[in-house]
Amino acid sequence: MDLAQASALVHAHRTPSRPSAIEAIYATAHWLLSRERTEDAAKVFRVMLRVAPHDERGWLGLGECHERIDQPRIAAELYGAGSVIAGGSRPLSVRCLVARARALAKVVPGAEIEGILDAAESAAAAQDDEDLLALVVDERRRLL
Amino acid sequence: MTAPATILPAAGAALAPAGPADPPTSGGGTSLLPDPAAGALVGADPLSMLYLFESKDQQLGVTEGTSQITALQTERHQALQKEQQAIQKAMQAEHDHSFWDDLGSVCSEVAKVAVVVASVAVAVGTLGAATPVAALAIAGAVLSTASFVDGECHVLRSLGVDDTTAGWVDTGMAIGGSLLSMGAGFAGGGQAASSAIGRAASVVAGAGGIGSAAATIGKGEAVAREDQAAADQVASQAQSDQAARRMQFVVDETQSSDEQARRMLGTIANTKTIQDQTAVSTAAAVRG
Numbered sequence: 145m146d147l148a149q150a151s152a153l154v155h156a157h158r159t160p161s162r163p164s165a166i167e168a169i170y171a172t173a174h175w176l177l178s179r180e181r182t183e184d185a186a187k188v189f190r191v192m193l194r195v196a197p198h199d200e201r202g203w204l205g206l207g208e209c210h211e212r213i214d215q216p217r218i219a220a221e222l223y224g225a226g227s228v229i230a231g232g233s234r235p236l237s238v239r240c241l242v243a244r245a246r247a248l249a250k251v252v253p254g255a256e257i258e259g260i261l262d263a264a265e266s267a268a269a270a271q272d273d274e275d276l277l278a279l280v281v282d283e284r285r286r287l288l
Numbered sequence: 289m290t291a292p293a294t295i296l297p298a299a300g301a302a303l304a305p306a307g308p309a310d311p312p313t314s315g316g317g318t319s320l321l322p323d324p325a326a327g328a329l330v331g332a333d334p335l336s337m338l339y340l341f342e343s344k345d346q347q348l349g350v351t352e353g354t355s356q357i358t359a360l361q362t363e364r365h366q367a368l369q370k371e372q373q374a375i376q377k378a379m380q381a382e383h384d385h386s387f388w389d390d391l392g393s394v395c396s397e398v399a400k401v402a403v404v405v406a407s408v409a410v411a412v413g414t415l416g417a418a419t420p421v422a423a424l425a426i427a428g429a430v431l432s433t434a435s436f437v438d439g440e441c442h443v444l445r446s447l448g449v450d451d452t453t454a455g456w457v458d459t460g461m462a463i464g465g466s467l468l469s470m471g472a473g474f475a476g477g478g479q480a481a482s483s484a485i486g487r488a489a490s491v492v493a494g495a496g497g498i499g500s501a502a503a504t505i506g507k508g509e510a511v512a513r514e515d516q517a518a519a520d521q522v523a524s525q526a527q528s529d530q531a532a533r534r535m536q537f538v539v540d541e542t543q544s545s546d547e548q549a550r551r552m553l554g555t556i557a558n559t560k561t562i563q564d565q566t567a568v569s570t571a572a573a574v575r576g
Contacts, residue, residue: 171324204321239320279318 166196173205182212200230200237207243220247236267238276242283249287257287 173188186209192202203226207219223244230237241264245257261284268276 167325174321174324177321201321208321243320282318 162195166192166199169195170199170201170205177205177208182209185209197229200226200240202226203230203237203240204243207247211247216247216250220244220251223247235270236263238264238268238271238273238280241267242279245283245287258284261287 169188169192173185173192176182176185176188186206189202189206189209192199193206196202203222207222207226210216210219210222223240227237227240227244230240241260245260245264248260249257261280265277265280265284268280
């Protein structure tokens, strides 16, 4: 029995739907990251980005992988792209913007970071999300 | 700056029943990665689930995802091009502003034409560059300026160019400007735009040749301005290059995943095979 046959047998009662498959991919990547298997986690996050580019978790996770191997600038670019692409129906992804500010805080002075946090705060306010607003306020206090 | 807290949330219990639940973070602060959905992998084998998804949903899911991100990349690319054009136009406007403000005599008008003609030559010369849309926008802007200058001041006529030739140059530059702007509007698009641009470039090249006499006459006053324009161009190009590199990284990260996904399928299959072989071996050992 090869893997395809085994997979079909395991999931014979219920072929995983697209949403459940995405959740499984994310859970797998998250688990790999929690085990410090950064390279493996990055591969899975890339698969997730191909399948669900609008899901901010993929951008956040892949960026995190790059940060863990001391590549904050690359991570910042991924977060920047994610902030726009993963915004979906919203104008910007607040979490991606916050992550970008965090990554850039390691390599550049505060002026650019303040601008990013301003954008994040505006986006959070526009979404009327108190949790996101609190996240930005806390991050501003911590980084600036 | 205060000490950062962990950046990642606890992993889902379904996936990580043992081991570190909170991955250490490199960035600090509260976690930005949410927990996986509860039960995302309950009763499931993540390896087989991944494989099944990758193999069964290849056409629907992955292809759709790839096309989505390709479309998004195109949007981002176009947005980047517009941003580059805006930067170029802003820098050109800044240059023109200081330049025009300094003009006050017929002799300076000669210098004005000289710079414009030189700019046209540069702009047309960049049409074959790697960033054709930005180059087209620059060329279009410059040619529009040249046409405006000639129509307003008739400086070519004052330089001894006969009316017929001056009118032809004026018309040629106007056509060149409008066609090139249209080409930029098409964002590097169709064959028709390309051929129109080719014709426009030919017309403008002729205008540049006729105007070279003006460039020679006015070069004393124009050299400093041309140096400034060159410096601006270098700075602008550096900005464009940086932006292009940034976008290229993101594109590489996502596009290269085609190959990585294929490798991943192989890795999943190999891992599963090893697991199966281990299980068989264990069963055999138990049976004796």
